[in-house]
Structures are given as C-alpha cells and as structure tokens.
Amino acid sequence: MINDILFISFFSIDDEAGCDNTFTKSPGIVNSPNYPSNYPSGVDCGTLIVAPSGQIVRLTILDFQLEPDFNADCSSNWDTLSIYDADAIDEEALIGVFCGNTINGYFESTGSRMYIVFKSDGTVTRRGYQASFVFQDGKKYCVLQLTILKIKP
Numbered sequence: 355m356i357n358d359i360l361f362i363s364f365f366s367i368d369d370e371a372g373c374d375n376t377f378t379k380s381p382g383i384v385n386s387p388n389y390p391s392n393y394p395s396g397v398d399c400g401t402l403i404v405a406p407s408g409q410i411v412r413l414t415i416l417d418f419q420l421e422p423d424f425n426a427d428c429s430s431n432w433d434t435l436s437i438y439d440a441d442a443i444d445e446e447a448l449i450g451v452f453c454g455n456t457i458n459g460y461f462e463s464t465g466s467r468m469y470i471v472f473k474s475d476g477t478v479t480r481r482g483y484q485a486s487f488v489f490q491d492g493k494k495y496c497v498l499q500l501t502i503l504k505i506k507p
C-alpha cells in the first residue's frame with residue numbers, strides 16, 4: 355500500500371518528463387497525462403506507435419475533451435492533439451490538428467507508423483483524450499497468388 359502511494363506520487367510530480375511513449379504491441383491504449391483527470395498545463399507529449407512491417411496503425415478515439423479554441427482549425431495553439439502519418443513531427447504527413455471536442459472517430463496510417471503529439475498551454479485544462487489502437491494488415495498491398503493445377507488426363 356505504501357509502495358503504491360509512492361509510485362503514484364512520483365509520476366504526478368514527473369508528468370512532463372514521463373509523457374513521451376513508444377508502443378510496439380497491439381492492441382493498446384494511449385491517453386493524455388493524468389487521464390481521466392484533467393491534464394496539466396504546459397505539457398508536450400509525443401507518442402510513437404510502431405506496427406510490424408506491412409501493417410498499419412488504426413487509432414480509434416474513445417474520448418476527446420480539450421480546451422476549446424474559437425478557431426475551428428485550432429490555430430490559437432492552446433491545447434491540441436496532432437496526428438501524423440509518420441514516425442515523427444512531419445508537416446507534410448500531418449493527418450490533422452484537433453482541439454475542443456471535435457475530432458473524427460478513427461484514423462489510419464498508410465505506413466507502419468503513427469506519431470501523436472499532445473500539447474497544452476499555460477491555462478485552462480480539460481479531461482483530455484483517450485484512444486485505442488490496433489495493427490491491421492496494410493490495404494495498399496494486394497498479393498495475387500496464382501495456383502496452377504496440372505490436371506491429369
């Protein structure tokens with residue numbers, strides 16, 4: 355019991371240092387720090403999800419409550435969730451930036467990696483987000499296998 359309390363306290367204090375993550379096993383859950391309690395201010399968390407070669411990442415949003423932005427495109431950059439079809443921040447591979455409580459239900463990578471960045475600014479926090487992910491066989495590869503049967507007369 356005492357160990358449990360010490361463990362929780364350590365991670366509460368050390369949120370920012372501990373919020374980067376890499377996941378390589380499916381299925382999995384990814385969420386904002388402290389979820390379902392409010393996320394802290396001033397975090398910048400990068401989450402990398404790596405599927406095996408030939409598979410893609412399918413991310414399903416289960417809950418999404420971030421600070422609302424009066425710009426629909428979240429351009430105030432208060433609290434945002436950015437999803438990349440890549441293994442790092444890459445603006446050319448940006449799937450979308452989301453804030454408030456508006457987000458699509460699910461996202462898929464085209465390759466084997468997805469990178470998610472959760473950021474919060476200095477004021478106003480919400481419950482945050484939770485999403486699940488699974489690895490699936492890539493849709494872009496189609497293997498046509500021909501079997502030739504030799505039929506005896």
Ligand SMILES: [Ca+2]
Pocket residue numbers: 421432433474475476477478479
């Ligand atoms: Ca905020």
